[in-house]
Amino acid sequence: MSQEPSYLEHTSSLQRRGILSWLLTTDHKRIALMYMWALMFWFTAAVFLGLTMRTELMKAGETLFGAETYNALFTLHGVIMVFLFIIPGIPAIFGNFFIPIQIGAKDVFFPRLNLLTWYLYILGGILAIVSLFVKGLPDTGWTFYVPFSIKTEREISLALIAVFILGMSSMLTGLNFITTIHRLRRREMGWFQIPLFTWSVYASSWVQLLATPIIAMTLLIVVFERFFGAGLFDPSRGGDPLLYQHLFWMYSHPAVYIMILPGMGIISEIFPVFSRKSIFGYKAIVAASMAIAVVGSLVWAHHMFVSGMSDTAILVFSLLTYLVAIPSAVKVFSWVSTMYRGSVQMSPPLLFGLCFVYLFSIGGLTGLVLGSAGTNVHVHDTQFVVAHFHFVMFGGAGFAFFxxxxxxxxxxxxxxxxxxxxxxxIFMLTAGFMLHYMPMFVLGMQGMPRRYYDYLPVYEPGNFLAGIGAYIMAAGIMVIFINLIISLKKGEQAPANPWGGVTLEWQIQSPPTVHNFTADPEIGEYPYDFTRLNKNREKEK
Amino acid sequence: MGDVVKNIDNAFIYIIGISVVLLTGITFTMIFFTVKYRRSKNPEPADIRGNWKLELVWTIIPLLIALSMFYVGWNSYLGLRNVPKGAMEIDVLAMQFSWLFKYPGGRESANLLVVPEGKAVKLTVTSDDVIHSLYIPSFRVKIDAVKGMKTYAWFQAARAGNYDIFCAEYCGLDHSKMSAILRIVKMDEYRRWLEKKN
Amino acid sequence: MGTAAVSDSQGSRFGMWLFLYSEIMLFGALFILYAAYFLKYQSGFAAGGSELDLTLGTANTLILLTSSFAVASSLAAVQKGSMKLSGAFLLSAIVLGMVFLGIKYFEWSHKISAGIYPGSAAFKAADPAGHGRIIFYNLYFTMTGIHAVHVTIGLIVLMITFAFTASGRISRDNHALLENAGLYWHLVDILWIFIFPMLYLIA
Structure with a gap:
């Protein structure tokens, strides 16, 4: 295949050159890359904040800075990681780049809207930065619980508006993807011929679309409360702070699935390709994605078992929480079984996949401890929870991202x-990860609450180990990034299909041309049919 | 430490125990497949796309396990909610950043909760400002303190000694310093303490 | 390249519907709040509701309904090819929308001058027994306020659409924008149909 000019050299609007050919592009691939650089900036910043925080915690008492700084650090770390990295992360970069290609389209359905979401994302980020310099660093935690978030004198309103805008950005991205998948799919491609990555982003886009408005409104109301004293959540004016928590988690729990579903999609692509074998149970995985999206939207109040909510509600939400564990378990079993009698080739993506399955399983299984009402009460709001959601969010979504x-x-x-x-x-990252987060499970069981600047001496060894782990982890991330950056300059030319993949993106050249396809792609009956590829390989021999 | 704590610890052991078995199973199968079917050994992959019977099995068995965990967890939770009759009642007021305990008869104490050994103690909790959460790790008890709302928790003051009380819901600058001591003492010592002036 | 065999306008209408779903969820959050507080403070809500001007509320409902009907007629006119008629309908819809906002403004200023607004001195001093009424009015201002923002956005969209009809960019064969603007305007109308009884007919 002769190499044609790629999207990196050639733009769709030929008159624009240089930086403008990026800032005004409507090419989904270029937008994906613009998202990537912006996201990398925020990710690095948040890693740095987290590292600073863990350094302070390595020793009991004040070591580097006071409680005020510490409270701001975990707030910023949370806000950035959640709203500026993980929620937009995989869809904005890989979804933008690969969904159109996987379904055989030239671009997304609303290319200009796509560019707009990037600007909204950047605007949200800038507002978040500005909010730091108005009235001191925000100190509420990323959950913005009332009445604290109403009472604090720090600048919370700007941060809330920033989150509102970021939500709008990711909601519109979801809207764009759903429309794209419905309307721009090649005619030959039926619903059960869609690759699993596209499927999982599709499922999470629906959650994105329907759940984001709820938090948008909730945060707006908090802003109203701060500006006008509209006492809708303030107990001293008859408001009910528990309602805030309900509305907050009605979005923020489904948001967990917005974060993890696209990651699961990536893992579902990696396992078959490096096993040269079809994914095990394609339809079950599709069904599991949709089930997670639906049931996952009904379990929000398991964050509130000690909030004073009624015991009946706790019964129902605990039960539903256990039900949502099943589709995730089905996926894990399917990934592992995909390797059975396959032809497994070790490679960095697969190693990430294997580490993902291990770490995500730990995250999921410790979720069972939190889903059960009796055990939840003890470990709720302790370091145990911190460890649990980092296993799911970082060990899961983060490893899938990498x-x-x-x-x-x-x-x-x-x-x-x-x-x-x-x-x-990968080795450093995973080892550091385990050393960093495993002690937190123990600390939580011992009773150390989360968001603690200082702690009793009993908790010192665990925190010290976690600090060491954090440094190893950060070093691992650095090695990974440096390696990728070096490859841009010195890496070998990549062939069109280096791994032997069968989804459409591997049928076109690397990097792709502006309109992705130079010839009509071949769409098989079944998206993970490796038999033809394997036969061709035999013929070549 | 009383049946409630024991039940909850058993629930921990049950859930974590099964989890460890599952995790070990998944991990070893995964490593085994990676090694056994490596490309140099197994260049020709089979074409297996699924097996609905197997998929059904690994949906139903985890479902049953999950339901059993739910049941065990819920059962242990009931212990935390059902206050035995004749429990002694103490009001708790949380504020930034301290705890105030009010005893029957009017005695009050800050950041120190004194109760007699062997008694069941019911704490009725509320907050003066933002949300706090009363947490006594040793008794597996935690409940949020919300302004305008009364919540409760109870524990069996089984053995004399000092125990930690933390605030578990982030409440501002000195959240991590908002702790108190639970002191369980003999009955006569408790009476003497109660009579002392504030 | 034959990517997909669908016309553009069908896809953009699909996208518009998705957007409308998200708008419904946005107001859904407010409706949840309303339902929860209504259960808690029934008498306070009744007291607050009885103080609202039912005549003005009803008038506004009729105005918005008529306006919605005008937009629908405008679309029907375009489909028949009579651009002038379509423009006239659209213009009357815009005028009615503005009248709606005018009445809303009158109602608000009336309440505010009576000392009823979020965070007002009268509300700050109120004893816990009056909490229901405070919450009712806070909901009243939040719901009608956010609805008014939507009316304003809808009006801007309708004005742009009107300019396009006048300049001929919207025609019999190309009226996706008018259709989508109409959908949005209907949503604004439907939301009001829900909000109106919640606030005005509660007493």
Whole structure:
């Protein structure tokens, strides 16, 4: 296949050159890359904040700074990681880049809207930064619980508006994806011929679309309360702070699935390709994605078992929480079984996938401890919860994100990276991860609450170990990033299909041309049919 | 430490125990497959796309396990909610950043909760400002303190000694310093303490 | 390249419907709040509701309904090819929308001058027994306020659409924008149909 100019050299609007050909682009691939650089900035910033926080915690008492700074640090770390990195992360980068390609389209359905979401994202980020310099650092935690968020004198309103705008950005991205998948899919591609990554982003886009408005309104009301004293949540004016929690988690729990579903989609792509074998139970995985999206929207109040909510509500939400565990378990079993009698080739993306399954399983299983009412009461709002959601969000969504980065990097940039450095990075990251978060499970069981600047001496060894782990983890992330950046300059030219994938993105050149396809792609009966590929390989021999 | 604590700890052991078995199973199967079917050993993959019987099995068995965990957890939770008759009642007022305990008869104490050994103690909790959460790790008890709302928790003051009380819901600057001591003492010592002036 | 065999306008209408779902969820959050507080403070809500001007509320309901009907007629006119008629209908819809906002403004200023608004001195001093009425009015201002913002956005969209009809960019064969603007305007109307009884007919 002769190489044609790629989207990196050639733009759809030929008259624009240089930086404007990026800032005014409507090419989904270029927008994906713009998202990538912006997200990387925020991710690095939040890692740095987290690291500073864990350094302070390594020793009991004041070491580097006071409680005020610490409270701001965990607030910023949470807000940035949740709203500026994980929620938009996988859909904005990989969804933008690969959904149109996986369904054989030239672009998303609303290309200009797509660009607008990027600007909203940037605007939200800028507002978040500005909010830091108005009346001191925000100190509410990323959950903005009332009445604290109404009473605090720090600048919360701007931060809330920033979150509102970021929500709008990701909601519109979801809207765009749903429309794209419905209207721009190739005629030959039926619903059960859609690759699993696209499926999972589709499922999470619906959650995005329907749940985001709820938090948008809730945060607006908090802003109203702060400006006008509209006492809708303030107990001293007859408001009910529990209602805030309900509305907050009605979005923010489904948001957990907005974060993890696209990650699961990436893992569902990686396992078959590196096993050269069809995914095990394609339809079950699709059904599981939809089930997670639906049932996951009905379990929000399991964050509120000690809030004073009625015991009946606790019964119902605890039961539903256990039900939502099943589809995730089905997915894990399917991924592992995909390797059975496959032809497994170790590679950085697969290693990320394996680590994902291990870490995500720990995250999911500890979720069972939290879902059960009796055990929840003891570990609720302790370090146990912190460990649990980092296993799910970082060990899960984060590792899937990195896995996707290594899986699609050759396609996005046309360069291969060094496997050796990648393995070294993954090893450090995973080892550091375990050392960082495992002690927190123990600390939580011992009773150390979360968001604690200072603690009793009993908790010192655990916090110290966690601090060491944090540094190893950060070093691993650095190795991974440096490796990828080096590849841009020095990496070997990537072939069109370096891994032997069968979804459409591997049928086109790396990096793709502006309109993705130079010839009509072949769409098989079944999206993970490796038999033809394997036969061709035999013929070549 | 009383049946409630024991039940909850058993629920922990039950859920974590099964989880460890599952995790070990998944991890070892995964590693085994990675090694056994590596490309150099197994260049020709089979074409298996699923097995609905197997998929049904691994949906139903986890479902049953999950339901059993739910049941065990719920049962242990009931212990936390059903206050035995004749429990001694103490009001708790949380504020930024301290705890105020009010005893029957009017005695009040800040950041120190004194109760007699062997008694069941019911705490009725509320807040003066933002949300706090009363947490006594040793008795597996936690309940939010919300302004305008009364919540409760109870524990069996089984053995004399000092126990930690924390605030578990983030409440501002000195959240981590908002702790108190639970002191369980012999009955006569409690009486003497109660009679002392504030 | 034959990516998809669907016309553009069908897709953009699909996208518009998705957007409307999200708008319904946005107000859904307010309706949840309303329902929860209504159960808690029934008498306070009744007291607050009885103080609202039912005549003005009803008038506004009729105005918005008529306006919605005008937009629908405007679309029907375009489909028949009579652009002038379509423009006239659209213009009357815009005028009616503005009248709605005018009446709303009158109602608000009336209440505010009576000392009834979020965070007012009268509300700050109120004893716990009056909490229901305070919450009712806070909901009243929040709901009608956010609805008014939607009316304003709808009006801007309708004005743009009107300019496009006048300049000929909207025609018999190309009226997706008018259709979507109409959908949005209907949503604004339907939301009001829900809000109106919740606030005005509660007494």
């Amino acid at each position: 896995g996707g980065l290594h899986y699609w990097w050759p396609k996005m940039f046309g360069r291969m990276y060094s496997f050796k450095r990648a393995y070294a990075g």
